[in-house]
Amino acid sequence: MTKTAKITENEFISRASAFLTSKLGDGAKFDADTDLVAAGVLDSLAMLEFFFFVEEQRGEPINTKDFSLQAISSIRTAYQLALASGGSA
Amino acid sequence: MSTTERTTPGSTAETRRIRDRLDHPVIDSDAHIIEYLPDVHDRIRALGGAKVASRFERKYATVDKSVQVPLELSRRYGITRTPWWNYPARNAYDRATATLPRLLYDRLPELGIDFAVVYPSYFVQFPVEEDDEFRRLSCRATNQHVAATFQGLGDRMIPVATIPMHTPDEALSEIEYATKELGYRAVVLPGWVLRRVPGTDRTYLDTFGLESPLDYDPVWRYLEDHGLAATFHSGGMGWGSRALTKNYMHNHLGHFGAAGEATARGLIFAGVPVRFPRLRFAFLEGGAGWGATLYTSLVSHFAKRNKTDIHHYNPAHMDVELIGKLARQYGCASITDRIDRLAEALVPLSYPMNPVPDDFATTGFTSKADIRKVFERSIFLGCEGDDPMNACASTAFGRGIGVQLNPLYGSDIGHWDVPDLQDILHEAHELVDHGVFAPADFRRMVFDAPVRLWADNNPGFFRGTTVEAAVAKFRSSSEAMPS
Numbered sequence: 001m002t003k004t005a006k007i008t009e010n011e012f013i014s015r016a017s018a019f020l021t022s023k024l025g026d027g028a029k030f031d032a033d034t035d036l037v038a039a040g041v042l043d044s045l046a047m048l049e050f051f052f053f054v055e056e057q058r059g060e061p062i063n064t065k066d067f068s069l070q071a072i073s074s075i076r077t078a079y080q081l082a083l084a085s086g087g088s089a
Numbered sequence: 090m091s092t093t094e095r096t097t098p099g100s101t102a103e104t105r106r107i108r109d110r111l112d113h114p115v116i117d118s119d120a121h122i123i124e125y126l127p128d129v130h131d132r133i134r135a136l137g138g139a140k141v142a143s144r145f146e147r148k149y150a151t152v153d154k155s156v157q158v159p160l161e162l163s164r165r166y167g168i169t170r171t172p173w174w175n176y177p178a179r180n181a182y183d184r185a186t187a188t189l190p191r192l193l194y195d196r197l198p199e200l201g202i203d204f205a206v207v208y209p210s211y212f213v214q215f216p217v218e219e220d221d222e223f224r225r226l227s228c229r230a231t232n233q234h235v236a237a238t239f240q241g242l243g244d245r246m247i248p249v250a251t252i253p254m255h256t257p258d259e260a261l262s263e264i265e266y267a268t269k270e271l272g273y274r275a276v277v278l279p280g281w282v283l284r285r286v287p288g289t290d291r292t293y294l295d296t297f298g299l300e301s302p303l304d305y306d307p308v309w310r311y312l313e314d315h316g317l318a319a320t321f322h323s324g325g326m327g328w329g330s331r332a333l334t335k336n337y338m339h340n341h342l343g344h345f346g347a348a349g350e351a352t353a354r355g356l357i358f359a360g361v362p363v364r365f366p367r368l369r370f371a372f373l374e375g376g377a378g379w380g381a382t383l384y385t386s387l388v389s390h391f392a393k394r395n396k397t398d399i400h401h402y403n404p405a406h407m408d409v410e411l412i413g414k415l416a417r418q419y420g421c422a423s424i425t426d427r428i429d430r431l432a433e434a435l436v437p438l439s440y441p442m443n444p445v446p447d448d449f450a451t452t453g454f455t456s457k458a459d460i461r462k463v464f465e466r467s468i469f470l471g472c473e474g475d476d477p478m479n480a481c482a483s484t485a486f487g488r489g490i491g492v493q494l495n496p497l498y499g500s501d502i503g504h505w506d507v508p509d510l511q512d513i514l515h516e517a518h519e520l521v522d523h524g525v526f527a528p529a530d531f532r533r534m535v536f537d538a539p540v541r542l543w544a545d546n547n548p549g550f551f552r553g554t555t556v557e558a559a560v561a562k563f564r565s566s567s568e569a570m571p572s
Binding site: 064 | 147148150151154155157158159160161162165166167168
């Protein structure tokens with residue numbers, strides 16, 4: 001995993017939306033602020049894939065010790081997680 | 090000798106020594122091959138198209154990563170730690186042997202095995218998939234793949250077909266396809282499915298027996314009528330006490346036994362072995378220990394709580410006056426100060442019931458002898474060679490607990506339990522060398538019981554195989570079939 005170049009919020013939302021649509025199909029209903037956990041949009045496999053997608057965008061491993069599910073409860077909140085701690089954004 | 094030193098095939102001196110002593114063949118009823126997943130993938134795609142194939146791709150893209158998932162996420166989504174580093178690696182020859190059935194076929198004599206019934210490896214995951222289409226097509230693709238790779242090897246080893254069991258209809262459909270179209274004569278069923286309670290996110294374990302929402306008798310009837318043994322090779326990781334998120338070994342210890350016991354108990358309480366007396370059931374890789382425990386606890390529970398003796402605990406027969414008198418005589422102030430509330434103390438878990446339930450009514454058991462009959466006739470316990478608890482299936486132990494269990498040898502070739510294929514016979518025979526087994530017990534595990542499992546209800550099972558003559562001789566003897 002290599003650190004990525006700076007990614008903007010809009011770019012991230014666009015990439016994440018495309019990623020989730022590719023997993024869930026065109027019929028999936030969500031936007032950047034949908035609570036993906038509470039709304040049950042993602043099954044366990046899709047949530048795993050989304051977690052690894054965010055990590056990939058981040059460019060370095062997510063610190064699992066301090067992780068809160070809230071951090072990837074929506075695409076917009078996940079953007080903050082996607083910003084690597086080293087300041088790649 | 091370390092695994093790195095052994096790269097050249099050929100029987101070890103130990104294997105030759107043991108084989109020279111035996112007067113019977115060795116049948117392995119639970120060897121494994123590792124499916125070549127690219128072919129399984131392509132077959133899924135051919136059967137179901139890109140959408141179903143993508144489910145397969147997604148599954149295997151994430152399965153090995155789950156250890157890196159945060160605890161909170163794992164708990165919320167029920168992601169538990171599953172196997173990792175499951176197969177031989179440093180011993181590349183053994184890894185190739187597990188991947189290439191023809192190589193395994195060539196090596197079986199070297200390993201001291203005359204005949205093997207071979208299970209796939211990834212197959213255990215497919216029948217428990219929730220997605221109907223993916224579950225059914227991945228089982229079918231596996232069956233096609235395995236059948237193709239075992240062509241021409243049937244005199245020394247045969248594969249089993251993987252059967253989904255979410256509904257009786259899908260099970261029957263795949264059993265018919267596998268046996269009639271692909272020529273299988275052995276099948277493996279999942280021992281359970283996790284079902285969702287409609288409208289909730291709760292699940293419950295269905296072992297196809299007692300309280301199953303579906304009637305699986307058509308499956309048992311079909312298997313019995315067509316000479317197929319019901320074999321189960323499911324694990325118990327992911328539910329109950331084996332659902333931690335990060336530690337495979339924690340979840341793995343005892344899980345085959347726990348799963349086999351759950352399925353066996355469910356089927357026994359549904360009366361399946363009694364109603365289908367020609368059907369044989371094998372619960373693989375869990376050892377004999379759980380079988381001994383299930384048998385002895387069934388017998389002791391039945392003895393005390395059968396429909397007649399249960400009345401020993403019937404509150405209608407309770408002499409409340411006597412208990413009150415004794416309480417006043419022997420009770421301390423904590424009791425005597427509340428003697429007017431004696432009924433409150435006596436009613437919980439002794440509540441009057443009419444009619445009185447009979448928890449054993451569905452089993453079909455009318456006596457302890459019936460329980461013994463089922464265990465000796467119908468139930469076979471998959472025993473790995475390195476498990477000292479196989480002692481529970483010895484004649485000596487059987488005398489103590491009142492039943493002769495059926496130990497069924499399974500080498501587990503292909504998985505991490507076997508660091509070196511060339512040691513499997515030696516390891517199994519250590520039960521004799523260490524006094525756990527008498528030679529007759531060893532024979533029962535590697536020959537008599539396997540013959541009975543596969544051929545009691547299908548006399549032609551071993552026709553055309555290397556062990557056909559020995560099987561015919563055994564089956565004509567008086568010890569072949571317990572009454």
